[in-house]
Amino acid sequence: MADYSPPDEHKGTRARRGNKSGKVADFRYKKPSRAPTERSRPPVGPLHGVGPSANGRSDPARTGTTRPQARSRQAxxxxxxxxxxxxxxxxKPEGENFTVIDAFSRVVRLGEGLAHTGRLSDKAMDRALxxxxxxxxxxxxxxxxxxxxVATEACRRxxxxxDFIDRVQRETGILLDIISAQEEARLAVLGCHILxxxxxxxxxxFDIGGGSTELVLIEPxxxxxxxxxxxxxxxxVVSLTDTVGSEEGERDDRLARYARMxxxxxESxxxxxERIASYIESHDSIRLLGTSGTVTTLASLHLELPHYDRNAVDGLILKSEAMRDVNLRLSGMSMAERAALPCIGEDRAAMVVAGCxxxxxxLDIWPAERLGVADRGIREGILRSLMAADVKGQNSGARQNPASGA
Incomplete structure (x- = not known):
């Protein structure tokens, strides 16, 4: 779901052919002691995310039998x-949170051309593999x-x-689960709502992805x-860019293209x-939180960062109008002008306008005065659900078999 996220500088089952997905387990963790603002943000701390092993499964011999004191050593x-x-x-778990020990991110453009052909191209699949x-x-x-x-919109559509999921399993051993849009939204909420x-x-x-965008109305x-x-x-950002077509012409042409986007x-x-309009009318204060490369990149531009800094962006809360100003500025620029900006570069220059x-x-349909920014989402939601489910299984095993020592 997340699109072209900036590089991560912070370190510290068989794939389904349908869209059925399992439930997301709760993981209890502390909220920030105060609301983060542009000048005051909670430390990133040990908050990040996780997925399947090389064969996509845990070792059945160990699942549910690990001693609680040994759990913190598990990856x-x-x-x-x-x-x-x-x-x-x-x-690895650390108290109620977790600490990232390794991370990887690469732009693969798996959905490139999908809007026109309905298929994953050979080049796109090779990049992803x-x-x-x-x-x-x-x-x-x-x-x-x-x-x-997990795999999301590109593989769903x-x-x-x-067939690509099968090829991934044969060539890498990784078993990708094509999750539903609903599960994607739920994992994103689980991964970032603390902010x-x-x-x-x-x-x-909301999560602005490469092939889809998910919006979730929640009651905190x-x-x-x-x-x-x-x-x-x-x-x-990918599907909208492909649908509208590449940009051509001068500033007025670029602005007209942006209006079409x-x-x-x-309309979508x-x-x-229409369904959420009553919530806006009945409350004086509404809140908005975004997770994706779009909002983190735009926040970086607003802050005029020379390079992406997760610590400066994750948890940031700023005025929505400030983000609209950045959007307006980018929508009239040429691709070369956008590529020259810090935190965008050539990889993101073509897609960022769609994100804007x-x-x-x-912001038109949910006119919050302030916007929260999260550099966390699906992966963090997966990690929390995995750890919570594992703890639940261990506790259940301990009750059923006291001799296990768990």
Missing amino acids: YAALDLGTNNCRLLIA AALKVCADKLRRRNVYLARS AENGA LEQGPGPAVI GGPVPRILDWQSVPFG RSLVF FAPFA AILDSI
């Missing part, structure tokens, strides 16, 4: 193969105990998505917020916008 992993990015996190082979090597070297690997600005009333968490409270409504639309996205959001259009449309 868990989360792998997210999106429409644009392949990303991996490997982490090359990245997945790096991931498989890391999973083996880190001796991952429990992991999960492509005619040859399931939501505190306050009364409902909130929207408890260890995990309650999902009131959600929607996934088939427009992410906004119109397409706003219309059903969700999607964000503007989200």
